[in-house]
Amino acid sequence: MLLASTAATTAGGAAVAQGNAVTNAAMGAALPPGQGWVTAWAGSVQGPYPIGNPSAQPNQSFAFPDPAQGARDQSFRLVVRPDLWGRSARLRFSNAFGSRPLRIGGVHAGLQLGGGALVPGTNRAVRFGGQNGVTIAPGGQVWSDAVELPFAQDPDSPLLAGRKLAVSFAVEGSSGPMTWHAKALQTSYVSPPGSGAHGAEEGEESFPYSTASWFFLDAVDMTAPAGTPVIVCFGDSITDGTASTMNGDDRWPDVLSRRLHARLGNRVAVVNAGIGGNQVVGPADYSVEKPFPGGPSALARLERDVISLSGVRTLIWLEGTNDFSRNGNATLEAVQDGMRQGVRRLRDAIPGIRLVAATVTPALGSSSPAHGHAEQDEKRRGLNAFLTSPGLFDAVVDFDAVTRDPASGGLRPEMVPDSTTGAAGDKLHPNRAGYLAMGSAIAPAAVLPPR
Secondary structure (H helix, E strand, O other), X not given: OXXXXXXXXXXXXXXXXXXXXXXXXXXXXXXXXXXXXXXXXXXXXXXXXXXOOOOOOOOOOOOOOOOOOOOEEEEEEEEEOOOOOOOEEEEEEEOOOOOOOEEEEEEEEEEEEEOOEEOOOOOEXXXXXXXXXXXXXXXXXXXXXXXXXXXXXXXXXHHHOOOOEEEEEEEEEEOXXXXXXXXXXXXXXXXXXXXXXXXXXXXXXXXXXXXXXXXOXXXXXXXXXXXXXXXXXXXXXXXXXXXXXXXXXXXXXXXHHHHHHHHHOOOOEEEXXXXXXXXXXXXXXXXXXXXXXXXXXXXXXXXXXHHOOOOEEEEEEEOOOOOOOOOOOOOHHHHHHHHHHHHXXXXXXXXOOEEEEEOOOOOOOOOOOOOOOHHHHHHHHHHHHHHHOOOOOOEEEXXXXXXXXXXXXOEOHHHOOOOOOOOOOOOOOOOHHHHHHHHHOOOHHHHOOOO
């Protein structure tokens, strides 16, 4: 797997990903004194489309008629919300779950105006080793060159807070199985198959189709003062945001982000590394040929989704409910051991990282066939006792306490209805009210690294 890569130019002028050719430190060598790369947005890739658990997904059959062929000579305009802004950005593209080389070109980054349209004058071309495109091998990933953002030359401007970046690119030829993050809960845009490259356009006319997922793009870095801390929220659908509001940015990591920015301004980044359906230790066997909707296990994705990001200082880990579901059937001991392994690997890879455990929220009485049974709740309570015992984590945030109804043992009634679809809710995923309570329950001192 390519952990960090740049692009090299072939005799024909194409760029190809070269694994580990340049480290993150070397790539930042030309930055101004006192500046470094900080991951400002992440969307953990989880498998080949359409295997996954999207929310509020429009019909994708016109944009992608044949999932096996994937994207074909068409453009994407992915909308993401960087958690902090810098004068320059770089983008990471992934072909982690592809079965053939992925060729992308015509990459641009601009400020979203609304829908698929950009603020005029903000769109900038993005290069790879100075070239207009790059080929990414199956299983690989690649960072772009730095691109200056003309609208972010005052990164501390309050007018940038909450604004969204539109990353546009074209897939040249057929991609084959598409590496994706299913549950974006953010609308992005796609041009028709065979329509070609439209990333340079500021208008939205070339992007008629919408998607509630992110494809190929899995991280955005911004320049920021050296030492700016990145807090990674790591987990499953309850971190990914199921039952929160489409385009509302009200997952619990979003709530935490707004609280920390109110205190620290543009000097902290909170990124979301949740995947709907994810497990700590399962599945035991994951591959492109044998995918699982929840993606690879937490242990299998630690390197790509946490360790390889820039500036990580804290990780908040909320996970375990899917391991104890009828889809996972893991023992309490297996999940405890998996978390011990994960903690050791993180501390070895990122010296001084602050590790925060989050207690698992209740699912008792859930309408989901895989969840809500008494054995799951017994294991959940056992895991919470393990997480709150001293010695393994540096701090604990008690999500169970703020979401559990003392009368029923399940979710509080006001936290059950689905915020996006208006449905009854599944008594597993908290809604906006639940996520607001969770994000508000985190003491800043618990998650910020000591100064």
